[in-house]
Amino acid sequence: MGPTLINGIPAHVLFVHLVVVLVPLTALAVVLCAVWPSLARRFGLALPVSAVVSLAGVPLTTHAGEWLKHHVDSDPLVRKHAELGDGLLPWVAGLFVLAAALWWMHRRAGAAHSADADADAPATTTEAGGRRSAARAPGVLRVAAVVLSLVVGAGAVVQTYRIGDSGAQAAWHDNFSVTRHG
Numbered sequence: 384m385g386p387t388l389i390n391g392i393p394a395h396v397l398f399v400h401l402v403v404v405l406v407p408l409t410a411l412a413v414v415l416c417a418v419w420p421s422l423a424r425r426f427g428l429a430l431p432v433s434a435v436v437s438l439a440g441v442p443l444t445t446h447a448g449e450w451l452k453h454h455v456d457s458d459p460l461v462r463k464h465a466e467l468g469d470g471l472l473p474w475v476a477g478l479f480v481l482a483a484a485l486w487w488m489h490r491r492a493g494a495a496h497s498a499d500a501d502a503d504a505p506a507t508t509t510e511a512g513g514r515r516s517a518a519r520a521p522g523v524l525r526v527a528a529v530v531l532s533l534v535v536g537a538g539a540v541v542q543t544y545r546i547g548d549s550g551a552q553a554a555w556h557d558n559f560s561v562t563r564h565g
Contacts, residue, residue, distance in 0.1 A: 478539055
């Protein structure tokens with residue numbers, strides 16, 4: 384699936400930096416773009432692209448981590464870290480779906496706004512009522528996007544933190560002294 388060693392170093396310890404940095408940044412961007420649509424227009428395609436890179440980084444990192452797990456001593460902390468790591472992919476997949484949906488919604492809204500501005504004929508009462516009804520749907524979608532982005536973004540960040548903390552504990556327990564040497 385991906386490299387397990389890079390220049391003689393376990394790839395997991397390098398790839399993990401991609402996930403630890405990009406997943407929280409993507410989560411933050413998704414939340415901000417859901418709350419402020421003008422920001423989503425500024426982000427443009429960068430929002431779903433960062434989400435897809437995050438999404439691709441998770442299995443790449445977990446694959447390299449599985450390889451590493453089989454090349455270190457068996458340890459309950461390592462097993463806990465691996466189990467937690469397996470739980471990140473659904474959260475990041477959710478971020479990707481939300482990022483793509485936000486991008487699509489704001490792109491579509493921009494196209495609809497342009498089409499409305501180009502219309503020459505005045506709206507009839509029926510058309511105006513239809514427009515009011517259609518305007519409510521995007522408001523409901525926006526509220527849903529904000530709520531979902533907060534839930535999925537927080538879940539992704541919390542899970543990333545839990546995985547990172549457990550990985551640090553697995554890597555560093557009993558590997559240093561509290562007294563200074565030299």
